[in-house]
Amino acid sequence: MANIVLPGQLISEKEERMGYTFVENGKTYATVPSIQNDDGRLVPLRGPYEPLEEDMVVGFVSDVRFAGYTVNINTAYGAFISSRDTRDKFALGDIVSAKVREVTEVKELTLTDAMSLKGGSLIKFSPVKIPRLIGKKNSMVTMIKDATGCDIFIGRNGFVWLSDKGDVSLAKRAVQKVDAEAHIPGLTDRVAAFLKENKKQ
Numbered sequence: 001m002a003n004i005v006l007p008g009q010l011i012s013e014k015e016e017r018m019g020y021t022f023v024e025n026g027k028t029y030a031t032v033p034s035i036q037n038d039d040g041r042l043v044p045l046r047g048p049y050e051p052l053e054e055d056m057v058v059g060f061v062s063d064v065r066f067a068g069y070t071v072n073i074n075t076a077y078g079a080f081i082s083s084r085d086t087r088d089k090f091a092l093g094d095i096v097s098a099k100v101r102e103v104t105e106v107k108e109l110t111l112t113d114a115m116s117l118k119g120g121s122l123i124k125f126s127p128v129k130i131p132r133l134i135g136k137k138n139s140m141v142t143m144i145k146d147a148t149g150c151d152i153f154i155g156r157n158g159f160v161w162l163s164d165k166g167d168v169s170l171a172k173r174a175v176q177k178v179d180a181e182a183h184i185p186g187l188t189d190r191v192a193a194f195l196k197e198n199k200k201q
Contacts, residue, residue: 005034011042020044020128032128035183043183044128049075049157051109055100058155060122061090071096071111073157074124079109086114095122095161097153117153120163123172125179127158132182133175140188144174147195170198 005011011021012028020032021042032047051057059073068082069090081090081098090096098111125133133154134141145152149166152175162171174195181187 003036005030005036005042007031007033011036012040018042019050020047037185043132045183046126047128049073049127051075051077051100051103051107051157053100053103055156056097056154057100057109057111057157058095058097058117058122058153058159058161059157061092061094061096064090064092069114071098073109073155074127074159075107075157077107077109079111081111081114085112088114088116090114090116095120097155097161117161120151120161121168122159122161123175125154125158125160125175126182127156129179129182130154130156130158132187133160133178135188140178140191143188143192144171144195147199148174167200170195170200173198 007030009030010027011030015023015026016028021028022031033045035043035045057073059071059079061069062072063070068080071079071081073079095117096114097117098114100109101112102110141152141154148171150168150171151163153161160175162168174191177191177194181190
């Protein structure tokens, strides 16, 4: 039986490597409200994006300067692309994907490998549930892309970009369904049934 876990609550009597937890005196504790399944796996219900180097993120350019670009990535922290680190030119409002190169002690981010995502739109998604949207070996996002014909780019920070081709409405509703039901067992089967029922003939 799954259990509701609150921030600060004991998860394991030993040190475990999992997201949205901290270790103290050899024991593991939760940092956000979560559900702990029978197998011990933790499914966070909500929580902010915790940036890590090498993360792929999605955001939009919020400031253009000579030195580079400030990117809004759905966090309270700053994210910056140096002009010296990209050949591309971005304009205010451009949607971009990038990789986190560095995270400072105060959580300011330096981004690299920036790429413009032309057209399309951004939707917000719970950062803690992003692994469920990706799925094992990209299974969930691939299923949604194949059923809708819509290109999807997922940022670990909780911004999801949908292209303007294919059945964008169905893709958006499927993504939102994953966000709302990520903590409930049988998610893959429900999303597959949802896509089949609503796919345009």
